[in-house]
Amino acid sequence: MSTVATASDPTRHFFQPIIVCLTVASVALTLFVIWISLHDLSLMRAGREKFVGLDNYVRFFGDPRAMAALWRTVLFTTLATVIEIALGLAVVLFLDRDFAMKRLVRTLLLVPIIMTPVVVGLTWRFLFDPASGMANYLLSLAGISQVDWLGSPQVALFSVLIADIWQWTPFVILLVMAALESAPTDPLDAARVDGAREWQVTWYVLLPMLRRALAIVALIRAIDSIKAFDLFYIMTRGGPALSTETLNYYGYIVAFTNFDISYALAIAIILTIFTNVALLTMYSVLFPKAGER
Amino acid sequence: MAKLSIRSVSKSYGAVRVLNDVSVEVEEGSFVVLLGPSGCGKSTLLHAIAGLNPIDSGAIVIGERNVTNLPARERDVAMVFQSYALYPTMSVAENIAFPLKMRGFDRKTSTDKVEAVARLLQIEPLLGRRPRELSGGQRQRVAIGRALVRDPRLFLFDEPLSNLDAALRTELRAEIKRLHQSIRKTMVYVTHDQTEALTLADKIVVLKAGKIEQIGTPLSLYDDPDNAFVAGFIGSPRMNFLRASVVDSGKAVTVGDARVDISHLATRLENGQDVMLGIRPEHLDEKQGVELALAVDVTERLGSTAYVHGVLPSGETVVAERREDQPRFGETITLRFVPGRTCVFDAQGARIR
Amino acid sequence: MARRALFYVGLLLLLLAVLFPLYWVVVTSFKTTRDAFAIPPVWLFSPTLENYRTVFANRGFLSAFANSFIISILSSALAVAIGSIAAYGLAQQPAALRRSKEKFILSLRIAPALLFVIPMYYLATRIGALNQHWLLIAAYAFVNVPFAISLLITFFDDIPKELRDAARVDGAREFSVFWHVYLPAARGGIVATLILCVLFTWNEFFVALVLTGRNTQTLPVSITSFLTFQGIQWGALTAAATLIMLPMIVLGVLVQGQIVRGMTLGSVKG
Numbered sequence: 001m002s003t004v005a006t007a008s009d010p011t012r013h014f015f016q017p018i019i020v021c022l023t024v025a026s027v028a029l030t031l032f033v034i035w036i037s038l039h040d041l042s043l044m045r046a047g048r049e050k051f052v053g054l055d056n057y058v059r060f061f062g063d064p065r066a067m068a069a070l071w072r073t074v075l076f077t078t079l080a081t082v083i084e085i086a087l088g089l090a091v092v093l094f095l096d097r098d099f100a101m102k103r104l105v106r107t108l109l110l111v112p113i114i115m116t117p118v119v120v121g122l123t124w125r126f127l128f129d130p131a132s133g134m135a136n137y138l139l140s141l142a143g144i145s146q147v148d149w150l151g152s153p154q155v156a157l158f159s160v161l162i163a164d165i166w167q168w169t170p171f172v173i174l175l176v177m178a179a180l181e182s183a184p185t186d187p188l189d190a191a192r193v194d195g196a197r198e199w200q201v202t203w204y205v206l207l208p209m210l211r212r213a214l215a216i217v218a219l220i221r222a223i224d225s226i227k228a229f230d231l232f233y234i235m236t237r238g239g240p241a242l243s244t245e246t247l248n249y250y251g252y253i254v255a256f257t258n259f260d261i262s263y264a265l266a267i268a269i270i271l272t273i274f275t276n277v278a279l280l281t282m283y284s285v286l287f288p289k290a291g292e293r
Numbered sequence: 294m295a296k297l298s299i300r301s302v303s304k305s306y307g308a309v310r311v312l313n314d315v316s317v318e319v320e321e322g323s324f325v326v327l328l329g330p331s332g333c334g335k336s337t338l339l340h341a342i343a344g345l346n347p348i349d350s351g352a353i354v355i356g357e358r359n360v361t362n363l364p365a366r367e368r369d370v371a372m373v374f375q376s377y378a379l380y381p382t383m384s385v386a387e388n389i390a391f392p393l394k395m396r397g398f399d400r401k402t403s404t405d406k407v408e409a410v411a412r413l414l415q416i417e418p419l420l421g422r423r424p425r426e427l428s429g430g431q432r433q434r435v436a437i438g439r440a441l442v443r444d445p446r447l448f449l450f451d452e453p454l455s456n457l458d459a460a461l462r463t464e465l466r467a468e469i470k471r472l473h474q475s476i477r478k479t480m481v482y483v484t485h486d487q488t489e490a491l492t493l494a495d496k497i498v499v500l501k502a503g504k505i506e507q508i509g510t511p512l513s514l515y516d517d518p519d520n521a522f523v524a525g526f527i528g529s530p531r532m533n534f535l536r537a538s539v540v541d542s543g544k545a546v547t548v549g550d551a552r553v554d555i556s557h558l559a560t561r562l563e564n565g566q567d568v569m570l571g572i573r574p575e576h577l578d579e580k581q582g583v584e585l586a587l588a589v590d591v592t593e594r595l596g597s598t599a600y601v602h603g604v605l606p607s608g609e610t611v612v613a614e615r616r617e618d619q620p621r622f623g624e625t626i627t628l629r630f631v632p633g634r635t636c637v638f639d640a641q642g643a644r645i646r
Numbered sequence: 647m648a649r650r651a652l653f654y655v656g657l658l659l660l661l662l663a664v665l666f667p668l669y670w671v672v673v674t675s676f677k678t679t680r681d682a683f684a685i686p687p688v689w690l691f692s693p694t695l696e697n698y699r700t701v702f703a704n705r706g707f708l709s710a711f712a713n714s715f716i717i718s719i720l721s722s723a724l725a726v727a728i729g730s731i732a733a734y735g736l737a738q739q740p741a742a743l744r745r746s747k748e749k750f751i752l753s754l755r756i757a758p759a760l761l762f763v764i765p766m767y768y769l770a771t772r773i774g775a776l777n778q779h780w781l782l783i784a785a786y787a788f789v790n791v792p793f794a795i796s797l798l799i800t801f802f803d804d805i806p807k808e809l810r811d812a813a814r815v816d817g818a819r820e821f822s823v824f825w826h827v828y829l830p831a832a833r834g835g836i837v838a839t840l841i842l843c844v845l846f847t848w849n850e851f852f853v854a855l856v857l858t859g860r861n862t863q864t865l866p867v868s869i870t871s872f873l874t875f876q877g878i879q880w881g882a883l884t885a886a887a888t889l890i891m892l893p894m895i896v897l898g899v900l901v902q903g904q905i906v907r908g909m910t911l912g913s914v915k916g
Contacts, residue, residue, distance in 0.1 A: 010820035014735025114898035116849040118866040119887040123667045132683040174906045227758045230851045251760045268760040345811045365814040372815040378808035382830035395817035
């Protein structure tokens with residue numbers, strides 16, 4: 001009996017070089033980033049950096065501006081994710097029937113998603129213009145007093161939130177809609193035959209079938225909200241009075257306004273760790289049983 | 294055209310042995326069918342012959358060439374797949390020409406060969422179409438054409454008719470048979486359908502759980518199975534297996550009250566040994582012989598004949614063919630069989646001859 | 647009947663909420679400054695192309711258009727070319743190996759852009775690459791490759807494995823299988839991936855904000871120049887905004903079926 005030498009699989013040559021490149025690039029980048037964050041590298045005085053150990057990390061936790069930004073990120077991410085999921089699911093259930101132009105509605109829902117985020121920011125800044133914006137005009141029609149949407153520290157974060165919700169709820173709608181349409185309808189009919197009322201069918205049969213899609217879209221939205229930048233840059237630039245400065249935005253300011261790139265990278269690393277912890281927590285909450293399909 | 298030797302081939306996926314020391318000799322120009330239930334390893338074996346799956350040990354020799362370590366493209370075999378595997382973006386003509394293109398044939402030769410094959414398979418009008426515009430039967434003809442076009446040493450068929458409806462299956466089966474008779478190439482054909490195996494094969498290899506159960510001609514497998522698995526797998530409806538026990542110092546067995554003479558067997562069994570007596574449904578409708586009483590449960594009428602499902606006094610269920618009368622539920626009928634038409638198996642299922 | 651009417655009223659409100667902001671921007675771009683800021687808003691007006699004239703007179707904007715075009719097309723083509731080769735190889739691997747590589751690729755997309763933009767900026771300033779197109783093309787290709795791989799794998803998965811087996815038996819080398827069988831069969835998916843990459847690159851702001859110089863500014867960065875200290879030129883701004891998003895909306899509608907799939911990166915299947 002001869003032993004057969006395992007012939008080398010040529011398909012490996014297709015992906016290995018690229019995976020190796022990506023691995024090398026990401027490892028090199030990670031090491032470089034960590035190295036920088038342990039020094040006090042500044043673009044203002046290049047070439048005179050020295051090793052400072054964990055100073056940048058210690059500094060972070062004693063930096064009230066950073067802590068406020070972290071808290072704001074948590075608030076923004078939680079609100080954006082929860083509202084977008086809830087609103088999106090409500091719209092999906094509302095649209096779950098046959099009607100003329102369903103395809104057209106779907107196409108139109110795509111528009112906010114593919115709109116350039118910078119343009120979305122400008123659009124909402126325009127609508128929120130205190131003197132001549134549409135938002136205040138509508139409020140005046142309803143007899144409500146004017147709101148300084150982007151100029152008031154108490155309101156600005158929520159104004160940005162509205163723009164984010166406007167852009168990304170359609171994404172939730174489309175994804176959950178797709179999941180709904182690929183789900184089998186027999187169990188729903190079975191439940192109806194078994195005597196369930198419509199709300200019971202929705203609650204006990206339909207929603208559990210959509211759980212997976214909802215969980216995934218929630219994860220995606222959470223990741224993106226943590227990293228949100230464009231809307232903040234365009235609509236408020238972190239203001240007024242830092243009231244809309246998220247951690248990601250603060251990192252940008254530290255790096256490219258203060259040119260303190262060591263501290264900025266320490267912030268970026270903390271943000272990454274924070275993102276991963278949040279995701280893992282969310283993941284274990286959303287997918288409680290390991291290996292569940 | 295070449296003979297094919299499969300020598301002690303084994304393969305495992307993790308802890309699962311899908312091929313266990315399989316050896317088959319295929320004579321030049323013959324038609325061999327690998328038959329077995331799903332998961333028996335027949336497709337794995339075919340893929341191993343094609344060079345699509347590496348094997349763990351053993352050797353595969355086509356003609357005089359040991360191809361065990363050669364990639365598929367150097368083995369000079371052609372294969373027809375269950376799912377047709379036509380290239381969706383190429384026309385029928387391009388599909389058939391693809392193996393020639395890969396071998397660097399010039400355009401002119403290639404076109405001539407494609408046309409010749411299309412003529413042979415009567416698919417000339419389809420040459421300009423795309424696979425998705427064809428029916429299932431047409432697609433499989435094109436797939437056969439793609440296999441034929443470059444005159445390989447060996448043809449492999451992987452359940453080529455399983456995706457077709459019953460009528461088409463019969464038609465294409467006959468066509469494959471005709472094709473083999475006219476070109477006399479070595480063909481290896483995988484199926485789980487015994488009718489295909491019995492009608493097409495010169496030789497059938499029955500596989501179960503990665504091991505060969507029996508190799509033989511269709512007739513020998515039917516008349517003279519080596520074990521209960523082959524006996525049960527070939528023949529429809531399947532063979533009845535009845536509990537029996539040896540009496541008369543090995544000259545007979547008892548099935549319930551009936552005594553069945555087995556003195557024709559070469560092996561002498563011991564009194565009291567438990568065996569299984571296998572009787573095919575079509576052998577239970579003799580004019581005379583050993584009698585069994587059957588309480589009728591259901592009768593399936595198939596026109597010229599009928600199959601009666603019922604229960605013996607022992608509680609064992611039996612299917613019997615019935616040509617003259619068609620009993621109803623609740624009746625009790627008498628089945629008769631000739632001892633010489635039965636097979637005796639030991640408790641492990643091995644045939645006792 | 648009343649329920650039905652109620653449904654359509656609801657639908658109308660939904661569409662109004664989704665489309666009004668877009669409508670308002672496009673409409674404003676055709677208004678004179680006086681009409682644009684009139685309160686109450688002017689619904690009927692005589693359109694003017696004045697704002698578009700302003701935008702087209704702005705050399706920065708025109709060169710930004712060219713930059714965006716070149717950078718997004720080239721980096722996307724590069725990413726799809728590299729990505730399709732890798733995706734083909736990965737699609738043929740056993741599930742366990744494939745899974746671990748896919749996880750790695752996905753993890754590359756979770757890190758905030760800040761993490762790689764800062765070191766890239768730092769290195770670029772040192773070698774003086776900040777004002778070069780290739781820097782952005784490379785940066786976006788780096789961002790798009792993992793995305794292209796994850797998405798293309800799902801398209802290659804849709805191609806039956808037997809096609810590869812058939813081609814190998816028919817005498818094809820691995821690269822021929824990829825080139826003659828898989829690429830044509832996944833053509834639709836490859837075009838969709840390319841368009842999604844272009845869409846993403848065209849719309850991307852953060853990386854561009856940091857890494858573009860005066861000569862390489864892309865559209866999203868360039869448009870912020872209308873947000874001047876003297877105030878916002880809303881007329882020109884809305885015209886520029888319309889010009890930026892219009893090509894993407896057309897492209898997006900072309901590949902609408904793939905967008906949700908692309909944005910979830912095949913993570914739906916688990």
